[in-house]
Amino acid sequence: MRVLLSLVVCGFLLVMWGSAMRYTPFGPPVRELTRPIERSLGIHQTWPMFGSPPRTTVWLEPKGILDDGERIRLEPLHPIPDPNGVIRRYHRRHKFTRNAVAEKRDYLRAAMVRRYCREAKASGVDLRKIQMDRVTLVTPPPYSEYTPRSTWRAEVKTLETWNCRR
Amino acid sequence: MSGLPPWLRDWLTWWDTFWFAPVDARSVAAMRISLSLLLLWWWVWLYPELPLLFSESGLHDAYLLRKHWSLGGDSLLSPLYPALAYVLDGIVAIGLLSPEFIHGVIDHPHLALTQGWTLEQLQWGHLGGVVLLLAYLLGFGTDVVKFLVLGLLVVTYHRAPWIWNGGDRLMRIWVLFMCLTPSGAVWSVDAWIKERLGWARRTTVPVLVHRLVQWQLIVLYTWTGIDKAMDHFWQYGTAVWFALGDGGYARAPWLTDPMLHTSLGVWVTGALTYYTLVFEIGFGPGVLWKKTRNLTLAAGVALHTGIFFLLSVGMFGPASVWGYQSYLDWSMPKRDEPNS
Numbered sequence: 001m002r003v004l005l006s007l008v009v010c011g012f013l014l015v016m017w018g019s020a021m022r023y024t025p026f027g028p029p030v031r032e033l034t035r036p037i038e039r040s041l042g043i044h045q046t047w048p049m050f051g052s053p054p055r056t057t058v059w060l061e062p063k064g065i066l067d068d069g070e071r072i073r074l075e076p077l078h079p080i081p082d083p084n085g086v087i088r089r090y091h092r093r094h095k096f097t098r099n100a101v102a103e104k105r106d107y108l109r110a111a112m113v114r115r116y117c118r119e120a121k122a123s124g125v126d127l128r129k130i131q132m133d134r135v136t137l138v139t140p141p142p143y144s145e146y147t148p149r150s151t152w153r154a155e156v157k158t159l160e161t162w163n164c165r166r
Numbered sequence: 167m168s169g170l171p172p173w174l175r176d177w178l179t180w181w182d183t184f185w186f187a188p189v190d191a192r193s194v195a196a197m198r199i200s201l202s203l204l205l206l207w208w209w210v211w212l213y214p215e216l217p218l219l220f221s222e223s224g225l226h227d228a229y230l231l232r233k234h235w236s237l238g239g240d241s242l243l244s245p246l247y248p249a250l251a252y253v254l255d256g257i258v259a260i261g262l263l264s265p266e267f268i269h270g271v272i273d274h275p276h277l278a279l280t281q282g283w284t285l286e287q288l289q290w291g292h293l294g295g296v297v298l299l300l301a302y303l304l305g306f307g308t309d310v311v312k313f314l315v316l317g318l319l320v321v322t323y324h325r326a327p328w329i330w331n332g333g334d335r336l337m338r339i340w341v342l343f344m345c346l347t348p349s350g351a352v353w354s355v356d357a358w359i360k361e362r363l364g365w366a367r368r369t370t371v372p373v374l375v376h377r378l379v380q381w382q383l384i385v386l387y388t389w390t391g392i393d394k395a396m397d398h399f400w401q402y403g404t405a406v407w408f409a410l411g412d413g414g415y416a417r418a419p420w421l422t423d424p425m426l427h428t429s430l431g432v433w434v435t436g437a438l439t440y441y442t443l444v445f446e447i448g449f450g451p452g453v454l455w456k457k458t459r460n461l462t463l464a465a466g467v468a469l470h471t472g473i474f475f476l477l478s479v480g481m482f483g484p485a486s487v488w489g490y491q492s493y494l495d496w497s498m499p500k501r502d503e504p505n506s
Contacts, residue, residue, distance in 0.1 A: 047386050049332050087416075096328050112225060115223070137413065
């Protein structure tokens, strides 16, 4: 039993080494072997928690476009919490949104669009397209005067417009 | 071991002592109970988000997962595929499973279990998870249940891969480690049943899991500490200030914002930024040196408690603090000493 457990320990230490050292020359050769285990169990060893702290508050604002070109507001997947309230629990849709705001992750936004289109269709609204805007609220720098968040500078960028499958 | 060279014998003895020295079985029982309570808390909060995140009509539909999520190419098991295919062909030939199901499992093993569930089935599945975690908490069938709990976490992870953070990952790692120890040896229904049957009771377990948890925490804090130390905002002491400025994380901005925009607020968040850096980089040496261990752990509890109340970042804090148990002294008291 000890031999078996020792092998498991060695295996885990290898996974740990390959994953944690992936950005150095020593990690990749090991990770080539251990990546499937790391990925299957979801045990990768990168821990960049706030390594680069967020300087902005970001969210996605979808807009539905009807056949006649009229734009209707759709509820964001994770609206920014009310600054006058308290976040009582961790919302996983927040994490999904944070992943989806990266320009390269258009496939996540596409998944959001498919859901919006399905929901609209189920409620009798036949959307033609969905425009996905990224809204960025810029945190003012330290030593700046206190102003309510509602007055912070917001930048809106249209990421893309998707067709709803009909 | 007598035929081995002395250096190898010494090394094997060290290895054996380091990973397998006996510790009080109550230590892993306490770890099992506290971990299952954390898991229950974590699992119950998934319930409101089942339709959005886990159902077929939610965000993670079949198209997204099949096209953009994989288990990472060839695996260590790849050389076994021909033999596996031979066995599976046999299963199909005698009609136990359909070829479509087999292909589904081989092509997308992470999807095979959870695709196509209705919302009602998901809700029942969620309730099943609660029952499983309660069984783990009570230590009922622990030697089997611990692997089922790991399976539950892994399947949930792959069903909705874009919603998890470092805290969720840490919980999976802890559950994986706990599979390597008989955590139901005491303080469990299993132990109670064994006692009723008159079977011998286990009082010690190998220190293996404690060691793995200890190393995992050292790697985690060192990694994140070095990563932060290379960032401009951590170097200039403004990282915590900006983290509290993010409206998605700040737990109560109306409470913290007026304070942040004062000289004192900038100074305090600067001090907290450097405190975090020093703690994370110093965690390894701090816990390895026995004299500073308790102080280091207390500093960690303070850090994670502060983060918990100021920022909504999920399970990372509670999961990290759970690991601190592994540093507590659970070595067995010396026995058979004559009473003086």
